[in-house]
Amino acid sequence: MKKQFIAAAAALVLCVGGLASCGGSDSSSKSDAPAASSAAEAQADVTKDAAAIADKLKSDVVWKDQLNELESAMVEKIIGVKPDLYTAGKVYIGAGGATAEEIACFEGKDEAAADSIMEALNKRIEAQKKAFENYVPGELDKLGSAVLVKQGKYVFMCISDENDKAKEIIG
Amino acid sequence: MERKKSKVKRRSKTLQGIIGVFCLAALGFVGVWAFNNAMEGFNASKADPISAVSQVTSRNDSADTGAENASSLTDDTSVVPDESKSEESKADVSGDGSEAESEAGSTPEETEDSSSAAGEEDSSSESEADVPGDTNAGKFPTAAEIKDDFADAVFIGNSRTVGLGMNCGKPLATFYASTGLNVNTIWDSATITLDNGSYGTVFDALAQKQFSRVYVMFGINEVGWPYWDSFQSQYEDVVNKIKELQPDARVYIQSVLPVSSLAINTNAVFTTENIDGLNEFIKNAAANTGCTYLDVNSALRQEDGSLPLEASTDGIHLMKDYCMVWLKYLADNS
Numbered sequence: 092m093k094k095q096f097i098a099a100a101a102a103l104v105l106c107v108g109g110l111a112s113c114g115g116s117d118s119s120s121k122s123d124a125p126a127a128s129s130a131a132e133a134q135a136d137v138t139k140d141a142a143a144i145a146d147k148l149k150s151d152v153v154w155k156d157q158l159n160e161l162e163s164a165m166v167e168k169i170i171g172v173k174p175d176l177y178t179a180g181k182v183y184i185g186a187g188g189a190t191a192e193e194i195a196c197f198e199g200k201d202e203a204a205a206d207s208i209m210e211a212l213n214k215r216i217e218a219q220k221k222a223f224e225n226y227v228p229g230e231l232d233k234l235g236s237a238v239l240v241k242q243g244k245y246v247f248m249c250i251s252d253e254n255d256k257a258k259e260i261i262g
Numbered sequence: 263m264e265r266k267k268s269k270v271k272r273r274s275k276t277l278q279g280i281i282g283v284f285c286l287a288a289l290g291f292v293g294v295w296a297f298n299n300a301m302e303g304f305n306a307s308k309a310d311p312i313s314a315v316s317q318v319t320s321r322n323d324s325a326d327t328g329a330e331n332a333s334s335l336t337d338d339t340s341v342v343p344d345e346s347k348s349e350e351s352k353a354d355v356s357g358d359g360s361e362a363e364s365e366a367g368s369t370p371e372e373t374e375d376s377s378s379a380a381g382e383e384d385s386s387s388e389s390e391a392d393v394p395g396d397t398n399a400g401k402f403p404t405a406a407e408i409k410d411d412f413a414d415a416v417f418i419g420n421s422r423t424v425g426l427g428m429n430c431g432k433p434l435a436t437f438y439a440s441t442g443l444n445v446n447t448i449w450d451s452a453t454i455t456l457d458n459g460s461y462g463t464v465f466d467a468l469a470q471k472q473f474s475r476v477y478v479m480f481g482i483n484e485v486g487w488p489y490w491d492s493f494q495s496q497y498e499d500v501v502n503k504i505k506e507l508q509p510d511a512r513v514y515i516q517s518v519l520p521v522s523s524l525a526i527n528t529n530a531v532f533t534t535e536n537i538d539g540l541n542e543f544i545k546n547a548a549a550n551t552g553c554t555y556l557d558v559n560s561a562l563r564q565e566d567g568s569l570p571l572e573a574s575t576d577g578i579h580l581m582k583d584y585c586m587v588w589l590k591y592l593a594d595n596s
Contacts, residue, residue, distance in 0.1 A: 103284070155575070156575060157575050157581050157582075159429060159581075159582040161428070162405070162431045164431070164433045165428075165431060165433050167433075168433050169427075169428055184428050184429070185428075186425050186428075186429070186574065186575065186579040186580060186581050186582070186585075187421065187422075187424045187425025187426070187427070187428040187429060187579060188420070188421025188422060188424045188425045188441050188579045189421070189425075189575065189576050189578070189579040218455065221453055221461070222424075222440055222441045222453055223441060225442060226421075226441050226442030227441065227442075
């Protein structure tokens, strides 16, 4: 009887312990909830790393040209995007003249700025089309199907022969 | 007595069973709790915001002294071996664009480093500091090392000059250059972005403001012309027009840069022999127009007169590092 009592008590302790743990994890998960939701909010605020995406485009897409990072001081001059429109970004350009291959990824200051960046990049593509139309018709295909997307305050441009790959990387 | 014993046995067995069930239930609870906690921990780590690394600063006064930048590109390799034999000045030689399809891809996935590839001698490269991402860090000049900001200068030419404009890191320099431009099409080709945002010719652009220095380079698109004296004559016309529009500027006529053996893939006219031959006519044009001849070809050629293989993916358009060698030559010699 004594043994049975001890066995029953031990079983009860285990059950209570288990329930308490679950309850504890519930409560701990409740206390973690604010942190989790703020992390989610933060994630919603920063959903893209423009520079990292530019790097991935450069490394994962096959290029004919050799791409080099464009110095920040040259971005407005070459690409036409003013520095006061973005907080982060990266541009890769080719050797110039051989191909129209290019990458430009920006995190705009806000959505309105991103719209302006889109406009500038559209102008860039049109200028390139004009430059290449009579001399390298093959590049017109790339320019005609250039990947240019705006996602919130982010803008991504990729002029290459692998548009599907580029879109996959940009997400 | 026996009955009592078996009753007790049965009871204890039942109790043992119940206890066993409770133990299993308890184990089950503990297992589920541990799993839940483990999953939460995993999800929490995935939810960390990615830090955005800002690669491009948002402040700079890059100026752009006139918006006329080199963004109008061109594909130089639109040289046309015009078999028509017409030789009048401004003979219409239209680029068929075939050369333009340069199979630039011999080493498409190269990193920023240009000369790591072959260990070939690279031409006169001084070199110091680092080029970002360049595995030949220290071998080529950087924009920072070239003190001349070329703020008072304008560069006129074809797609090689476009490439210089894109890669030189000199935001204050002005580039009126366009892919495929030659000494014939320069008169009518409205591919230069003017200050007002519209498109115009090189001469329209030159009429907008005065520069102290004008660097001109043509020739790669004309090397296939049948009559080089016609090329020289047209080049002189172009230079004279430039001088008319920029009366106080020092005008520099640059020799045509060398080509590597890859250029043959674009067009058979792109040989060192042809380049060197055409440069003699360019030298004459400079002399006849009273301009300074800058032999930039000498800064980039190897012993055999060709461009190093690693300097270009298509044998014609220079990679960034070699653009800097070109620019340094100009800074040191003008």
